[in-house]
Amino acid sequence: MFLRMKHVATPAEVSSSAPAAPLAAWGFLLFPGFPMACLTSAIEPLRAANEITGRPEFAWTLLGEAPGPVRSSASVRFDTDATLAEAAGLDALVCLSPPDARFLDPRRSEAALRLLARRGVTLGGFSGGVFPLMRAQALGRHTPSVHWCYEGAWAGEFPDRGTSRNAIQREHGRITVSGAGAVFDLMLRVIEERLGRALMTEVACWFQHPFVRDETALQARPVARAGGTEAMLPPPVREAVRLFGLHIEDPLAIAQVAAQVRLSERTLERAFRAATGETPLRYYRRLRLERGRQRVLYSTDTVTEIARSVGYSTSTDFARHYQEAFGVHPADERRRLAGLRGLAGAVPPDQQG
Structure with a gap:
């Protein structure tokens, strides 16, 4: 089964009509076996915000390390828009993967992540996506949110790197989120920061999502x-x-x-x-x-x-x-x-x- 979650617009496509504030352009780097729920929880609130405002306030693109579709953990395959090496014009790039995901070409791809960070792009990992980010030495001083069901694997591979019990962790130019529900909360906060609380509330109500956790909320275990x-x-x-x-x-x-x-x-x-x-x-x-x-x-x-x-x-x-x-x-x-x-x-x- 194939799904294509085509991005709403590229930064270049939006530049002529966007308001003065910089576009929130998101890249989602997909690894085989990535959690589909995290991807849809990230994109759907942004899509709704664009639809409600009638403007492309947010843009997103799906990336792969190599060209071609990427299969999720649910065996649904997603077409990608570009490769990691081709990523450009992003405000944030988020890794989505299972915890045991590895780059096909670690030297080149991990260097690409670090280069994006040096250029001011916020790097992130949703669910298991924090693992390849850490292996790439791209977390910096960030204390990551690691899903409770991956804590053992994290402690085994990175025994000297502490973690946060928060469901959402934003600091030092990095974003890590433990699971799909928390990703949805994160994106509602992103919408609020750009478009205000009233618009964020309307988006939440579109999806019947009545409670929005703040960034100090702990993971539910x-x-x-x-x-x-x-x-x-x-x-x-x-x-x-x-x-x-x-x-x-x-x-x-x-x-x-x-x-x-x-x-x-x-x-x-x-x-x-x-x-x-x-x-x-x-x-x-x-x-x-x-x-x-x-x-x-x-x-x-x-x-x-x-x-x-x-x-x-x-x-x-x-x-x-x-x-x-x-x-x-x-x-x-x-x-x-x-x-x-x-x-x-x-x-x-x-x-x-």
């Missing part, structure tokens, strides 16, 4: 098997979960966690059971396994390396608990996902066990 998010947990349980997250590789004893949240171990267990339906120990183990699963799915680390990174002394115990939790051996799940993605060779065979 699910609580396993509880049907809620971390923000909904009672304060002591929420603090315990935060401590769990800080000690994935070097797990704390539950007694230590209870002491830090100023509860007895028994009281903490009762609070966890009431809020999550699990004991603190089982919740902590699941959190470690989920972090390990991120690395199984989105890194090329061996199972042994992943086991150690989430506090297991042996890969055998890790694999056994993994299979109990997710119903599949980690190496088998990695191979299965590679097949679903259609990205042959994304994980070398010698690194799948």
